[in-house]
Amino acid sequence: MTTETRHPGLCPACQDLNVIHDGQSEPAAILAHIETCPDCAAVLAVYRRLDQAVADALRPPAGMAERVKSACRQQPVRQPAPSRFQGRPVLEWLPSLLRAAAAVAVIGAAGWLAWSTAHPARPPFAAPADTVVFGQPYPAPEAETVAADTAAPAEPTPADNSDRFPDSMATAFPESSLVSPQNLQLVNIAGGLTTPAWGDSAGSKLPRRIRHVWVVHDPADAGRRLETILPPGARLDRPRAANSASRNLFRIRLPDRDTQTLVDNLSRAGFSLVSPNLPQPGESRRLATTGKPVIYEVELVGDTPQ
Amino acid sequence: MSNSSENIAVSDADLIGRWKEGDSTAFDLLVDKHAGKAYQIAYGVLGNKEDAEEVAQDVFVRIHRALSRFRGDAEFSTWLYRIALNLARNKYRWNKVRGLREMVSLDAPQEGEDGDSRGPMAVPAPKPSPDHEAIFRELEQNIASELENLPAAFREALVLRNMDDMDYHQIASLLGCKLGTVKSRIARAREELRRRLKL
Structure with missing residues (x-):
C-alpha cells in the first residue's frame, strides 16, 4: 500500500482501486470489501464515467484520415514497383535485359564522345576536397528542398556569396574550365542552389543539440555498429545501461559540418530516420554549417516488439 | 475503397x-x-x-x-x-x-525513482450529488481542458490505458518504464482529474 485510504485499515488504497478498475488484478479480499463498501463502489463508478469521458475526448477529428492520406499522397512515391521479370523464366527476359544494357552502353559512349569533343583538354585543378562537388553535374533541385531553402528568412542571395569568393580560388580555375567561378555563379543563379563549402551556405543552422530517432531492426546490433559509421573527428559517448531507453540512446560529439555525413552514413547503413528535424539524409543543401561543435543524439528504436 | x-x-x-x-x-x-x-x-x-x-x-x-x-x-x-x-x-x-505550453506541476508528492508515489494520496470521500447527471454533462465538456492541463506523464499513461484497452504491461513497454510507474501514473491521473473536476 503506497497511498492513504479513506478509511485507514479498511478501504484499499486508490492505486489498488485503479488496478482493480482496470482489471489488471483481482485480489479476493479487496473485491469482497468493495462489494460491501459504498464509498469504494462510488469511487469506482466515478472512474468508469471518467474513462468514458476520456475515451470521448480522444475521438479523432472528423475527416482526419482523409487529410492524412492527402498528406501522404503529396510525398514522393517510394512504393516498390512490381518487377516485369518476376515469375518469368530467365530465357524469356534475358534478351530484353541484354538489349536494354546494350542501349545504355551505346548512349553512354555517345555522350562521352560528345563531351570529350566539346572539352578537349580539361585542366587539372587542386581544389579542396569539400569543393570538388562542383566538378560533377548537379542533380536537379528537388521541389521540397527548394521550397525549404526559399522559405528560410534573411538568407544570403547568390550575389552575396560572390563577394565571398576568394581570389585564390578564382585563379585556381582557368576560364575554360567547367568549374570556373563564372560558371559557378551562373549555376547558382539559374538553379537556386546553395553556395560551396568555403563560407556559410544558404541553409538552416543547427542547434547545439540535435536528437534523431532512428528505426532499426535490432537496436543492440545497430548500437554496436554505430561506432564504425561515425565520420572522422566524431566522438561517441557510451550509453549508460540504466534502463532499456538509455541503452539505446547514444550521444555523439562532432563538428556541425560532419552531421550531414553522419546521417547519410546511417541512412546508407539501413537505419530509417523518423525525426523531421535537420539534418536529413541526402539534404545537405538545407544546412548552413560553421564548424561549431554540436551534440548529436541517436535514439535507436527497434521495428520489432520488445 | x-x-x-x-x-x-x-x-x-x-x-x-x-x-x-x-x-x-x-x-x-x-x-x-x-x-x-x-x-x-x-x-x-x-x-x-x-x-x-x-x-x-x-x-x-x-x-x-x-x-x-x-x-x-x-x-x-x-x-x-x-x-x-x-x-x-x-x-x-x-x-x-518555444514556450507554447505551460508546464503544470502537481501539489501531490513526486514519483520516486521506481515510479511509485512516495507520499500518501488522499482520496476525498465521495459526496452524493443532488444532480449527478448535470455534473457528468459538465464533466464531458471540461474533460478535454483538464486533460490538457494534466502533467504529460500522467496523461500519456491514462490515454494509452483508454486507447484500445492496453494493459499495464503493454503501456510500460511502450513508454519504456516500469510496471509500478504505470500503475502510479494512471492512479494519479484519475485522482487528479477527480480533484480538478470536483467529482
Missing part, C-alpha cells in the same frame, strides 16, 4: 504485402485502420488536438517513406505506436522550448 469493417478484417501484414506489390489503396486502408491510434497517442503526449493531428499526419508520412523497408516480421502497430510516441515527444519538447 472497402468499408471499415472489411479494413479491420484484413491483417496489417496482408495490407503491407499488397502495398509492396503495387496496390496503392492498401496504404489508404492502413491509414483508415491506424490513423486514430496515432492521433490518440499524440494527443496523450501533447494534450492538444491540432498538434495531435499534425503528428498523426507526420507519422504516416514517415511510414509511407519507410514502409518499403519494413520487413513485416514485427507487429506493424507496435512500430507505428513507437513512431507516434517519439514524434509526439519531439513535438512536445519543441513546444516547451
Whole structure:
C-alpha cells in the first residue's frame, strides 16, 4: 500500500482501486470489501464515467484520415514497383535485359564522345576536397528542398556569396574550365542552389543539440555498429545501461559540418530516420554549417516488439 | 475503397504485402485502420488536438517513406505506436522550448525513482450529488481542458490505458518504464482529474 485510504485499515488504497478498475488484478479480499463498501463502489463508478469521458475526448477529428492520406499522397512515391521479370523464366527476359544494357552502353559512349569533343583538354585543378562537388553535374533541385531553402528568412542571395569568393580560388580555375567561378555563379543563379563549402551556405543552422530517432531492426546490433559509421573527428559517448531507453540512446560529439555525413552514413547503413528535424539524409543543401561543435543524439528504436 | 469493417478484417501484414506489390489503396486502408491510434497517442503526449493531428499526419508520412523497408516480421502497430510516441515527444519538447505550453506541476508528492508515489494520496470521500447527471454533462465538456492541463506523464499513461484497452504491461513497454510507474501514473491521473473536476 503506497497511498492513504479513506478509511485507514479498511478501504484499499486508490492505486489498488485503479488496478482493480482496470482489471489488471483481482485480489479476493479487496473485491469482497468493495462489494460491501459504498464509498469504494462510488469511487469506482466515478472512474468508469471518467474513462468514458476520456475515451470521448480522444475521438479523432472528423475527416482526419482523409487529410492524412492527402498528406501522404503529396510525398514522393517510394512504393516498390512490381518487377516485369518476376515469375518469368530467365530465357524469356534475358534478351530484353541484354538489349536494354546494350542501349545504355551505346548512349553512354555517345555522350562521352560528345563531351570529350566539346572539352578537349580539361585542366587539372587542386581544389579542396569539400569543393570538388562542383566538378560533377548537379542533380536537379528537388521541389521540397527548394521550397525549404526559399522559405528560410534573411538568407544570403547568390550575389552575396560572390563577394565571398576568394581570389585564390578564382585563379585556381582557368576560364575554360567547367568549374570556373563564372560558371559557378551562373549555376547558382539559374538553379537556386546553395553556395560551396568555403563560407556559410544558404541553409538552416543547427542547434547545439540535435536528437534523431532512428528505426532499426535490432537496436543492440545497430548500437554496436554505430561506432564504425561515425565520420572522422566524431566522438561517441557510451550509453549508460540504466534502463532499456538509455541503452539505446547514444550521444555523439562532432563538428556541425560532419552531421550531414553522419546521417547519410546511417541512412546508407539501413537505419530509417523518423525525426523531421535537420539534418536529413541526402539534404545537405538545407544546412548552413560553421564548424561549431554540436551534440548529436541517436535514439535507436527497434521495428520489432520488445 | 472497402468499408471499415472489411479494413479491420484484413491483417496489417496482408495490407503491407499488397502495398509492396503495387496496390496503392492498401496504404489508404492502413491509414483508415491506424490513423486514430496515432492521433490518440499524440494527443496523450501533447494534450492538444491540432498538434495531435499534425503528428498523426507526420507519422504516416514517415511510414509511407519507410514502409518499403519494413520487413513485416514485427507487429506493424507496435512500430507505428513507437513512431507516434517519439514524434509526439519531439513535438512536445519543441513546444516547451518555444514556450507554447505551460508546464503544470502537481501539489501531490513526486514519483520516486521506481515510479511509485512516495507520499500518501488522499482520496476525498465521495459526496452524493443532488444532480449527478448535470455534473457528468459538465464533466464531458471540461474533460478535454483538464486533460490538457494534466502533467504529460500522467496523461500519456491514462490515454494509452483508454486507447484500445492496453494493459499495464503493454503501456510500460511502450513508454519504456516500469510496471509500478504505470500503475502510479494512471492512479494519479484519475485522482487528479477527480480533484480538478470536483467529482
